Amino acid sequence: MSETIDYDIRSSAHPVRSWVVTMLLFLLLEAAAVLLVGFAALFLSLTPSWSAEGPLAPLTKPGDARSGALLFKSDSGYAEAPRLGIDVDVVVSGPTARARVTQLFKNTSAQWLEAVYVYPLPPDSAVDTLKMIVGDRVVVGDIKPRQQAKVIYEQAKREGKTAALTEQERPNIFTNSLANIGPGETVLVQIEYQQQVSQEAGAFSLRVPLVVAPRYNPKPIVQSVDLRPDSNGWGAASNDPVPDRDRISSEVLDPAKSDPVNPTKITVRLQAGFIIGEVKSHHHQVTVDSPDTKTRIVTLAEGVVPADRDFELTWKPAAAAMPSVGLFHEQVGDADYLLAFVTPPTVAATAQRPQPRDVIFVIDNSGSMGGTSIRQAKASLLYALGRLQPGDRFNVIRFDDTMTVLFPGSVPADAEHVGSATSFVSALDARGGTEMVPAMRAALTDDGSDSERVRQVVFLTDGAIGNEQQLFETITAMRGRSRIFMVGIGSAPNTYLMSRAAELGRGAFTHIGSVEQVEERMRDLFAKLENPVVTGLSATFSEASADLTPAVLPDVYRNEPLVLAAKIDRLAGSLQLKGRIGDQPWTITLPLAGAAEGKGLSKLWARRKIGDAEVARTMRQMTPEEADGAILKLAMEHQLVTRLTSLVAVDKTPRRPDGEPLKLAELPINLPAGWDFEKVFGERNRLPAMQKDRRAEAEGEVQLAALKRPVVPAAPATITLPKTATDAELSMLLGLGILLLELIWLAAIRRRAAN
């Protein structure tokens, strides 16, 4: 065919005709080329990111930071992690406890290491001291604004000086970083905190959390928009509900594959100030020594235990009744700090006609609840269903990363409904992520009908989420008339989430750490739900002027004390409390002169004020700037670690020789006791996760080390995925290229012909 055309052109005696044919051919090809370019452009436009962009966007999934931590690997291969030992020493003096946590980092490798360890503390702990012991030198840390502390630490790290940094990630999660631990060397980091002893239902208690449970961090899909009243409608969408997900996720060791780590020794010295009766450790075997009637020394029976569950200790006075009033003071400078406990008298429940209630039960059946936790949660909920009264109405919501609301609305607590709820709850299985906010939203959605009734939300969860703040904001925005009662489940519940959610929801919280505790704790909780509260509380000082926290006194439930902290200018006159128990007025007067000496009360007061400022910030009663200003001022004045301040200690002598690299080691943690590794990390075992490199920041000399296990191999029963690429794109691009070359060539020919 082309032969013929070619022949025609060549044999043509008419130059004009030959030119016309050439031009036609050219135009034809050009038209085709334009068409093709158009098509190509169309296809290109379908793929806005033509460059090879990784699947990282889809991978922003729950716990990814964790999987990253699990798999990260540096170019220089694997390094050994430093070993960690923990010693907790608590002295309880009357109403307060002072704890000294010593972390011993032993570098067993031949390299210089930087160790990073994420650990929990009680949510109301006032951390005020950091000491670092290198060889025979003790370096005491200073409190600094967080950024400044970080800069000091990073600089010391670069200069080869040994340095320690304590930062707060959540009120109950802290990070210790320790730079420049020499080969074979042991460095001690010691922090100290002050804490108030809690008092409830006839017992005093102390809780020492030992492990940060793996948190579920919701992915940044739903953007939350923060519109401020003064912004004229313009705001920024914040993408990530857990912006610091990397900082709160440690590598978690699979108990089936590795021995427990982080051996912990605990000693509690109880100086109760009264003759002590029963002392009980709920989750650990302990030995109790009694040097005298008012003192007990509690040590672990096994010597050391792995840090995999909370340590919980309760003690009771030998006398039958708990003291109903406690009053303590501490003088610091020219101010006096006061701590008062008042347990209102119990009004017999029969004296009151119980108010009919709407109770919404919410149960977390996410993967983190797998193992013993879900059994405790189900037992608790079944107990609660059994306690419902005929006049009550109820509903049940279960959630993981999905949610089921059992009944369309609240239903009467009759045999039929309670029966179907019971079988629904019994059939629950723990699985999936923890999307707590939608569940809380559903529980707080109040149809407003029958506003005479008391509306109570009972929320059972381990609180293993990283987006606590979102939950608090949901509660603040939607609580209405509902009251929220948190039931913390498992061996290492998120106590910060429980206490703050209950505070914002004007309810109470309790912890259930074992199936044996279910009945006792749920009975107490139900006593609170069913009995009148002390409302309308107010406090007045007759002579002293006081800065009181909490500023607005909350309602107090049965068996709970009202706890007040105040900064007063002089210790004189009295403190009068007024309120109502049910319909009856109630008044109590405490003479301040009778207050006993307490320890560390100023720190407790400051910590509570800081907590108040954080709450005010959540509730938009203070602007973020005002709240941050107040927190920073209190923290600097009282030397406390907060969201905005850190403790940093730097040894003055540079020790790491120049050019010697420093490796970063993030210390692994145990899985909390009773958790099911498969339920939390199961999917990663079925589908091998993609390997993700994590680079150390900035300096070339700091390389990332990895202490991590290899990728779990694929299961044997596996399917082969078919070939799923065509050569369409390749052919089209090649064809296009050839046509373009052709065009250029033709143009050249044409020009030559024209010449």
Place this chain on the structure above:
Amino acid sequence: MPRFVIPLVIALVGLALFGHGALIHAKAIVAQVLLDRAFNQTIATGHPVKPWSWADTVPVARIVVKRLGVSTIALAGSSGQALAFGAGHVEGTAEPGEPGIAVYSAHRDTHFRFLRDVRIGDEIEMVRRDGRTFRYRADAAHVVRFDASGIDPAAGGPELVLSTCWPFDALTEGPERYVLHATLIAGE
């Protein structure tokens, strides 16, 4: 005159190559129209309907991602012939909504081009040929070798895997596959 012969031959080769590529896309687009019709008939009649008389496969499911406005028909089997026209339901894997993992594969440059835009948390609706719809939620994405997918079709509850070639923008075939994993959230 050779100076016209050569350009013409090259032009034809170029056009043929381009046409071949364009035909793959055209086939993929046109076939989906016919498949969609056949699938609707399948649901209406309850019997498998061939999309065209000489077809050797039948449509078995519709994959819908509402957020992306994607709706594509999957065929029985994942042979090369089937994949030219639509996504393929990999032999021996579960049906949507049944216990086990339902695995679907399709070409990265045609029917599963949208996978790159699917984010974790997106809902994926699977309409079965009996008309029942199952909603899944994407919860993980991985890159694996084709022969080491780690997917045990018998394991786990009702789950869904959509797979295609990786990297998305490569021009040549490679051993890597992108695997999007989703878990059933509701059926109706």
